[in-house]
Amino acid sequence: MFIEAAVFIIGLILLVKGADLFVGGGSGLASRFGIAPALIGFTVVAFGTSLPELVVSANAALTGSPEIATGNIIGSNIANIALVLAICGILHPKMLNPRDPHNSGIGIQIQLMLAATALFCILAWSGTLSSIAGAVFLIAFILILRLLWKKGGADEIRTETKGYLDYLMTAGGIAAVIIGAQLVVNSAVVIATALGVSAFVIGMTLVAVGTSLPELATSVVAIARGQGGLSVGNLLGSNIFNLLFVMGIIALITPVPIDARGDLLAMALFSAAAIPITLAGEKLTRTISAIVLIGYCIYIGVLAGII
Numbered sequence: 397m398f399i400e401a402a403v404f405i406i407g408l409i410l411l412v413k414g415a416d417l418f419v420g421g422g423s424g425l426a427s428r429f430g431i432a433p434a435l436i437g438f439t440v441v442a443f444g445t446s447l448p449e450l451v452v453s454a455n456a457a458l459t460g461s462p463e464i465a466t467g468n469i470i471g472s473n474i475a476n477i478a479l480v481l482a483i484c485g486i487l488h489p490k491m492l493n494p495r496d497p498h499n500s501g502i503g504i505q506i507q508l509m510l511a512a513t514a515l516f517c518i519l520a521w522s523g524t525l526s527s528i529a530g531a532v533f534l535i536a537f538i539l540i541l542r543l544l545w546k547k548g549g550a551d552e553i554r555t556e557t558k559g560y561l562d563y564l565m566t567a568g569g570i571a572a573v574i575i576g577a578q579l580v581v582n583s584a585v586v587i588a589t590a591l592g593v594s595a596f597v598i599g600m601t602l603v604a605v606g607t608s609l610p611e612l613a614t615s616v617v618a619i620a621r622g623q624g625g626l627s628v629g630n631l632l633g634s635n636i637f638n639l640l641f642v643m644g645i646i647a648l649i650t651p652v653p654i655d656a657r658g659d660l661l662a663m664a665l666f667s668a669a670a671i672p673i674t675l676a677g678e679k680l681t682r683t684i685s686a687i688v689l690i691g692y693c694i695y696i697g698v699l700a701g702i703i
Contacts, residue, residue: 414572442633467599530647
């Protein structure tokens with residue numbers, strides 16, 4: 397048990413560091429084309445920080461643990477808003493204002509994230525995601541990307557580019573994420589079995605929070621650097637990647653059972669909290685963010701059987 401816990405931690409470290417390298421390299425490559433920070437956050441950075449969810453969930457589904465895959469995706473999307481965005485709202489609420497010129501595009505991104513969440517919940521409500529659902533998710537994902545790239549434009553804020561090092565960072569980050577994901581899934585299954593906890597709950601809590609660490613690190617750093625658009629775009633884009641791209645691919649490969657309608661509703665409600673967190677104004681944003689964060693802690697406590 398001690399060895400498995402150590403392996404799980406090592407896997408998480410590789411996930412976080414790998415995603416960090418991918419984000420740094422990918423953002424540097426994207427900045428050469430003068431893409432707006434919010435759009436970089438919503439696409440390149442969001443994909444980088446969603447790599448852990450993609451690899452962990454695909455690996456879990458293909459190795460016979462689809463409950464970890466679905467729990468990871470639903471739990472990660474909840475954590476991205478109720479944990480990461482809420483923390484950003486508490487630390488620097490002013491940076492989340494979509495009316496700031498540097499945060500252009502946040503409004504439409506929130507709408508698209510909520511639309512993706514609604515689509516996922518509707519198709520998952522039947523209890524199984526089929527290959528048809530997977531195809532629908534991927535088509536919707538492509539349409540969203542096309543819409544955003546048409547709306548995106550140049551911005552005076554650029555992320556740093558490091559020349560050819562960007563390519564090495566991107567490749568190294570992907571490799572670290574793949575290795576880390578393998579370690580996380582294998583050890584999580586063993587831990588869940590030893591503790592008598594369901595794989596779904598492990599996916600919703602331990603694995604979900606672990607794979608959301610890249611989003612947390614990236615968003616907090618972006619907020620500290622004054623790039624609210626990059627921070628929020630990262631979280632909203634990551635949620636769309638998780639629901640439409642990651643689950644779309646997995647559903648095409650194998651049918652995905654969804655037996656947690658209550659958690660689907662929880663994901664929809666926590667996702668909707670992105671609206672007041674970003675639109676309420678500086679003082680109210682901090683208060684609302686604190687309430688959402690407390691609600692998340694209670695929700696996790698209930699799932700884990702602590703409350």
